[in-house]
Amino acid sequence: MTTDPTKTTSANRPRRDVLGLAAWTMGAAGAGLAAWPFIASLGPGAEARALATIDVDLTPVAEGQAITVVWRGKPVFIRHRTEAEISAARAVALEDLPSPEPDDTRVRRAQWLVVLGVCPHLGCVLQGQRDGEPRGDYGGWFCSCHGSHFDESGRVRAGPSPSNLPVPPHDFRDDGTLVIG
Numbered sequence: 001m002t003t004d005p006t007k008t009t010s011a012n013r014p015r016r017d018v019l020g021l022a023a024w025t026m027g028a029a030g031a032g033l034a035a036w037p038f039i040a041s042l043g044p045g046a047e048a049r050a051l052a053t054i055d056v057d058l059t060p061v062a063e064g065q066a067i068t069v070v071w072r073g074k075p076v077f078i079r080h081r082t083e084a085e086i087s088a089a090r091a092v093a094l095e096d097l098p099s100p101e102p103d104d105t106r107v108r109r110a111q112w113l114v115v116l117g118v119c120p121h122l123g124c125v126l127q128g129q130r131d132g133e134p135r136g137d138y139g140g141w142f143c144s145c146h147g148s149h150f151d152e153s154g155r156v157r158a159g160p161s162p163s164n165l166p167v168p169p170h171d172f173r174d175d176g177t178l179v180i181g
């Protein structure tokens with residue numbers, strides 16, 4: 001299955017959120033229906049693998065922009081980070097992090113951050129992915145449920161979240177295609 005994001009832009013913050021929650025649901029349902037005859041023709045092991053993996057076309061996602069896709073029923077945030085965001089994420093001293101993790105262990109390519117978009121505290125969907133939403137005090141995402149803040153690497157920096165945003169298994173098929181799962 002290939003996700004084909006559409007674009008919204010902001011003049012003062014050139015990021016975009018490609019799919020809203022309703023769109024994820026409809027897109028996932030549509031993709032699932034389209035893929036069903038193919039998947040149904042596979043054996044049990046291949047069927048499970050087909051459903052567990054998605055391809056994401058990254059070519060329309062410019063630096064500084066972000067998209068959201070659904071993988072295994074969960075929102076996955078993909079951010080095309082700027083040099084400034086990468087530098088900020090890598091300048092943080094590990095001892096200042098509640099859950100110390102170097103940025104370079106959380107990404108396969110420095111410019112692409114891929115994290116689950118659900119707060120590890122109690123499961124709220126985070127803000128900061130859409131234009132105009134608060135990104136918290138550390139440039140990443142904010143959970144308005146109980147006030148957790150996440151940085152440009154998806155690491156918790158403040159609030160009750162017990163852990164960083166999980167990084168789902170992913171790799172790059174080529175420069176323009178991300179495979180999640």
Ligand code: FES
Nearest residue numbers: 119121122143146
């Ligand atoms: Fe996010 Fe509680 S659910 S801080």
